[in-house]
Amino acid sequence: MSRIVIIGGVAAGPKVAARARRLMPDAEITIIERGRLISYAGCGMPFYVGGQVKDFNQLFATSYGVIRDEHYFMNEKGVKVLTRTEAKAIDRQKKEVMVTNLDTGETSTIPYDKLVLATGSSPVVPPIPGLELKGVHRLNHPDDARQIVEQLEGVSEAVIVGAGLIGMEAMEALLKRKIFVSVVELKEQILPGVLDPDLAAVLAYRLEEEGVEFHLGKKVLRLEGDEEGHVTRVVTDGGTLDAQMVIVAVGVRPNVELARAAGLTIGETGAIAVNEYLQTSDPDIYAVGDCVENLHLVSGRKVYIPLASTANRQGRVAGDNVAGRKSKFKGVLGTSVLKVLGWNVGRTGLGEQQARDLGYDVITAINATHDRTHYYPGHDNLLIKLVVDKKSCKLLGAQAIGGGDAIKRIDVVATALHFGATVDDLFDVDLGYAPPFSTPIDASHHTANIVRNKLDGLARTITARELKEKLDRGDDFILLDVRTPEQFNYRHIEDDRVMLVTLGDLRRRIDEIPRDKEIVTLCALGVRAYEAMRTLTGAGFKDVKFLEGGLQGWPYELE
Structure with a gap:
C-alpha cells in the first residue's frame, strides 16, 4: 500500500x-x-x-x-x-x-x-513600530477575518497599509461597512503587481471619486495608540492619518x-x-x-x-x-483578477515595463470601449491594454479595467498567450457575439486592431500622461476635441489650446485648423479621434496624433 x-x-x-x-x-x-x-x-x-x-x-x-x-x-x-x-x-x-x-x-x-x-506562505511583517497595538490586523487567515468583523463596532476610520490585491479587497470590505478608508502604498501607484501605471492611475482616480483616499509613494513610519493600547494614528512620511483600525497587507x-x-x-x-x-x-x-x-x-x-x-x-x-502518472505543470502567466467598488480589474502576462526590462521591443495599445453593444441595457465601459513585441508581433501581456466584463477579455488573451499567439492570431480567434455579451467585433479584437494600425503606421497616438506633460509645459499645439457640443459642455479639458470641432463638421471646417502646428485629437473613447486623425492626415496635415484611450482613460481633472 x-x-x-x-x-x-x-x-x-x-x-x-x-x-x-x-x-x-x-x-x-x-x-x-x-x-x-x-x-x-x-x-x-x-x-x-x-x-x-x-x-x-x-x-x-x-x-x-x-x-x-x-x-x-x-x-x-x-x-x-x-x-x-x-x-x-x-x-x-x-x-x-x-x-x-x-x-x-x-x-x-x-x-x-x-x-x-x-x-x-506567510504575510510579510514590515518593520513598523506599533504593529502589536490592538486594532491592527492582517487578512491572511479566517481567524483574521473573524477578528476584524468582531472589532468593527465603533470603527469609523481605518487605514489599509498596502494597495495590492489583498489591500484593495480589504479596502472595499471596510467601505461596505460604512467606514472611511485611507490606503497607504509605498509605491507611486495602486495595484503595482497587477496594473501598469497608466491604467492604475485611471482606476485610482475613479476610486477616489467613490470616496477612497489614497496616499501613494508614502512610507508608514509608525503606528501610535492610546493609553489602553488601541491604535489611533498611522504616521507616514507624508503626514498623520487617524485610524481606529489598521489592516496591514504588504505581501507574502x-x-x-x-x-x-x-x-x-x-x-x-x-x-x-x-x-x-x-x-x-x-x-x-x-x-x-x-x-x-x-x-x-x-x-x-x-x-x-x-x-x-x-x-x-x-x-x-x-x-x-x-499516483505514478507523468502530468506536467507547464508554468504560469500571472493571470490575476479582482473586483473593487464595481470595477473589474485583471491582468495576464507581462506588463509594459517588465517586457522592456526583458529586452523586448515593445508596442502597446490602450482601447477605451464598451463591453456590449451600446444599445443593449446594462452595457458598461472597458479600458484594455495590450503589450506586444514589435518584431515578432507576439502577444506579451494584457490588462483591463472597467465596469464592464473585463475578465472575459483577460481570459481570452491568457488563452492566446498560452499558445504563443501573435496579435494577428488574436484578431483571428472566432469569438461569440450577441448584443447581451459583446460587440460585433469584440473589445479584445478592437484592441488587437489598434496595435495592427500602429504597426502599419495608420494610428499615431499620444498617451494621457504625455498630453498632460505637454499641457503643463505650455507647448504650442492644438488640442482638437471632436465630440459634440453637448458632450464637450458636460466635461472637457479647460485650456486655451483646445478647439472644438465636431467630427461631422471636420471636413467642412478643415481650413480653420492650423496646418503649421502639431494637432492632438481627442474624444470620449478614442474612435472619433482616430477618424479625425486619419481625415486630417489625408488632407495633408503632417503632425497629427490622437489621445489613446480618450477621456475615459484620462486620470486628471476635467472641467
Whole structure:
C-alpha cells in the first residue's frame, strides 16, 4: 500500500489528496496541518469582512453544504487529516516526517513513500513600530477575518497599509461597512503587481471619486495608540492619518524553512524549486502552491506569483504524479483578477515595463470601449491594454479595467498567450457575439486592431500622461476635441489650446485648423479621434496624433 503524506491542508494540499484518492483507492493518504482550520476559502475572506458572506462557516463548506473538516475528509475522501500537528523535520533517508502535536506536545514520525509540501506562505511583517497595538490586523487567515468583523463596532476610520490585491479587497470590505478608508502604498501607484501605471492611475482616480483616499509613494513610519493600547494614528512620511483600525497587507513570503532544513533546493526567487512534474530536488518529494516558484510562460524566467488558481491546478498535477502518472505543470502567466467598488480589474502576462526590462521591443495599445453593444441595457465601459513585441508581433501581456466584463477579455488573451499567439492570431480567434455579451467585433479584437494600425503606421497616438506633460509645459499645439457640443459642455479639458470641432463638421471646417502646428485629437473613447486623425492626415496635415484611450482613460481633472 502506497503511503502519501501531504504537509499543508489549505488549498493545494487537499487538492493533491482528493486527486490521489480518486486514482489510488487503496493508498494511505495523510494530511498534516499545524492550524485548526483546513480547506478553507481564503479568497472569500474579504467578502465575509464586507458582509456579502454572512455565515463564517460558508468559508469551509462544500457547494452542497457539508463542512470540510477532518470528519469530511475521512468519511468522503478516505483521507486522514491531523490538525494542530506541525511537521518539524523531514528525514529523507528514512523517508519519515517528524511531527509534534501542538495541543499535547507529543512527538512522532510518519513514514511516506511520496511526500508533498504544500506549506503555503506567510504575510510579510514590515518593520513598523506599533504593529502589536490592538486594532491592527492582517487578512491572511479566517481567524483574521473573524477578528476584524468582531472589532468593527465603533470603527469609523481605518487605514489599509498596502494597495495590492489583498489591500484593495480589504479596502472595499471596510467601505461596505460604512467606514472611511485611507490606503497607504509605498509605491507611486495602486495595484503595482497587477496594473501598469497608466491604467492604475485611471482606476485610482475613479476610486477616489467613490470616496477612497489614497496616499501613494508614502512610507508608514509608525503606528501610535492610546493609553489602553488601541491604535489611533498611522504616521507616514507624508503626514498623520487617524485610524481606529489598521489592516496591514504588504505581501507574502513562501514558507520554505522545512524544505531548506531538509536540504531541498530553494530557487532564485526564494521559493522551493520544482521541475515540470512539481518534483523538488528529491524525486520523492513534491511541492505545490504558494511555497513554490514557477516558470513564466512568456518570459521563460522563474517567478514567485502566489495565487489560489495556481495552487489548485498544481494540486491536481501533483496528485496525478504521486499516483505514478507523468502530468506536467507547464508554468504560469500571472493571470490575476479582482473586483473593487464595481470595477473589474485583471491582468495576464507581462506588463509594459517588465517586457522592456526583458529586452523586448515593445508596442502597446490602450482601447477605451464598451463591453456590449451600446444599445443593449446594462452595457458598461472597458479600458484594455495590450503589450506586444514589435518584431515578432507576439502577444506579451494584457490588462483591463472597467465596469464592464473585463475578465472575459483577460481570459481570452491568457488563452492566446498560452499558445504563443501573435496579435494577428488574436484578431483571428472566432469569438461569440450577441448584443447581451459583446460587440460585433469584440473589445479584445478592437484592441488587437489598434496595435495592427500602429504597426502599419495608420494610428499615431499620444498617451494621457504625455498630453498632460505637454499641457503643463505650455507647448504650442492644438488640442482638437471632436465630440459634440453637448458632450464637450458636460466635461472637457479647460485650456486655451483646445478647439472644438465636431467630427461631422471636420471636413467642412478643415481650413480653420492650423496646418503649421502639431494637432492632438481627442474624444470620449478614442474612435472619433482616430477618424479625425486619419481625415486630417489625408488632407495633408503632417503632425497629427490622437489621445489613446480618450477621456475615459484620462486620470486628471476635467472641467
